[in-house]
Amino acid sequence: EGQLVESGGGLVQPGGSLRLSCAASRFSFSTSWMSWVRQTQAPGKRLEWLGNIKQDGSQKNYVDSVKGRFTISRDNAKNSLFLQMNNLRAEDTALYYCARGAFGDSVFDIWGQGTMVTVSS
Amino acid sequence: EIVMTQSPLSLPVTPGEPASISCRSSQSLLHNNGYNYLDWYRQKPGQSPQLLIYSASTRASGVPDRFSGSGSGTDFTLRISRVEAEDVGVYYCMQGLQTPTFGQGTRLDIK
Numbered sequence: 001e002g003q004l005v006e007s008g009g010g011l012v013q014p015g016g017s018l019r020l021s022c023a024a025s026r027f028s029f030s031t032s033w034m035s036w037v038r039q040t041q042a043p044g045k046r047l048e049w050l051g052n053i054k055q056d057g058s059q060k061n062y063v064d065s066v067k068g069r070f071t072i073s074r075d076n077a078k079n080s081l082f083l084q085m086n087n088l089r090a091e092d093t094a095l096y097y098c099a100r101g102a103f104g105d106s107v108f109d110i111w112g113q114g115t116m117v118t119v120s121s
Numbered sequence: 122e123i124v125m126t127q128s129p130l131s132l133p134v135t136p137g138e139p140a141s142i143s144c145r146s147s148q149s150l151l152h153n154n155g156y157n158y159l160d161w162y163r164q165k166p167g168q169s170p171q172l173l174i175y176s177a178s179t180r181a182s183g184v185p186d187r188f189s190g191s192g193s194g195t196d197f198t199l200r201i202s203r204v205e206a207e208d209v210g211v212y213y214c215m216q217g218l219q220t221p222t223f224g225q226g227t228r229l230d231i232k
Contacts, residue, residue, distance in 0.1 A: 046226070047215075047223040049220065097170075111169040113168075
């Protein structure tokens with residue numbers, strides 16, 4: 001069964017930057033669409049899809065709330081997915097998951113355990 | 122943006138009894154290929170979400186057959202035929218027809 005492990009979360013000040021990583025194993029990473037999803041912690045623990053990246057990195061899609069601030073990239077040689085987050089805001093505070101899948105015909109069938117990002121002064 | 126609305130938001134269930142969660146979308150999720158792009162996920166306490174049902178009614182690998190999904194267009198339902206203690210968690214529907222959006226989640230607890 002495939003595995004995803006996120007890292008790189010932490011406390012950052014508003015306006016700051018952070019780069020999250022996601023290490024994939026036990027499945028064919030290079031042939032998989034990959035996505036980032038975040039979950040606010042309170043109230044209600046809402047899930048929000050942030051964006052995805054095609055197998056070869058040639059196509060990326062983002063939700064409007066992070067366009068221009070967040071960038072998804074990947075390194076297939078290292079089975080790794082990344083999320084560069086710039087100009088962070090308090091409302092970006094959440095648990096960030098990487099997941100295999102794009103949406104539509106490509107469902108989110110493997111999820112990591114998440115890495116927590118807190119934006120606060 | 123397609124808005125997903127779940128009900129109820131809280132669902133206490135006696136073990137062995139059935140349970141049902143409703144999910145409605147603000148637009149039809151029926152693609153012209155005949156598939157409804159509606160998925161169900163369960164998040165057990167302290168864990169990440171897990172795929173249960175995709176394309177409205179297809180169980181994911183390893184999901185027990187007491188879980189079933191139905192519906193088309195804008196109205197969908199997740200049913201558990203006999204709830205077990207391990208089913209505790211938050212259930213989310215998600216549309217994958219356009220930029221994915223999730224429902225608010227339904228918390229299932231054991232009475």
